[in-house]
Amino acid sequence: MDFIALTFIRACIHTINKREPSLPCATVDPSSCLTVLDPAVSALFKVRLNDAFGKRGKSFEDLPIANIGEYSFFGIAKNLRTLEDIEFLDATVLLANKLAESQTRQGIPGGYMITIDAVDNLAQPVVIAIKAELHEALRNNSEGEIPMLELVNDIFLSKSDKLFKIGILMKKDNPEESYPNSEWTAILYDENFTPGSKPSDYFWNGFLGLDISKNGKIQTSRFYTKMVDFIAQNYQGFEAQNAAKTRLEELMANENITILDPEQIKQTIIAPDLRGDFTEEIQSEFSHLIPKDTTLLENKIENHQIYFNNGIKVTGKKNQIQQQMRIIKNSDQLRNLSIEPGATIIVLPGDPSTVKK
Secondary structure (H helix, E strand, O other): OOHHHOEEEEEEEEEEEOOOOOOOOOEEEOOOOOEOOOHHHHHHHHHHHHHHHOOOOOEEEEEOEOOOOOOOHHHHHOOHHHOOHHHHHHHHHHHHHHHHHHOOOOOOOOEEEEEEEEEOOOOOEEEEEEEEEOOOOOOOOOOOOOOHHHHHHHHHHOOOOOEEEEEEEEEOOOOOOOOOOOOEEEEEEEOOOOOOOOOOHHHHHHHOOEOOOOOHHHHHHHHHHHHHHHHHHHOOOHHHHHHHHHHHHHHHHOOOOOEEOHHHHHHHOOOHHHHHHHHHHHHOOOOOOEEOOOHHHHHHHHEEEEEOOOOOEEEEEHHHHHHHOOOOOOHHHHHOOOOOOOOOOOOOOOOOEOOOO
């Protein structure tokens, strides 16, 4: 999405207070007025949004909308463009309270909820919702407003431990889907996301009401991580672990395979005596076909690591390690070893492993 092409119409910022131990969820200090968006701040904001969503490892497009109730994020946000300013302000308070209600864990930081009403170059509505988790609140100005320019820089440029999440609702025709996904789509950015995990549940699920169960980028990464853990826990010895992990990496790197079928993977990669455990531990969670998207796994698939008990790790390109490195485990292998000119022999205690010990 090209944020530079958007036109920002209006915005509002509300303060989200961290959940107090005596309360079931976070609370909101609502603003009593809209936020001034002058051209310079709007232009800067768009650049920052473009930069954020340019990080492919933390942004996710075309997520289905699952919660469409009247007071869901979608139920409120889809009508923002049609509202007068006072109604828009009231609606953003509802959205802020929706976000606060999703923050039931005490460890979730407070911060600001920013709602931007915008249109694209076809004058179609775009709603941008940002949760800025600021650990040091900015001071309001003399009129009680939050300085937008300072806030934009603090959200996107601060080097301290500050995180932000963005949800965007926009128009998109997709006649193969049922309403609302036939007319609307959502995109998500989560600064806190790491490969192999899921985006923050309270934001994408509790607040935005989205469905990530079929997102190829997220599910491929999670499936790969679960598989690596399964191999490490169930295959004994480096050779068995390495062989199984190599088959998994070859599957992920094969550009002709666009769908991951857990049942087929069980029959072709998993050892027969471990297929029952695979069904229980992996297949029960990934029971459907997964659209393969290895965006989050590029470095893991390309590189290879071998770990030893003493904390030493050998890292390199997978094909180079497989072709040039030999692991000698007994005297017969050592006697039969032919050493190329210029080669170096390194002796390490302990058994190698494909996973960190």
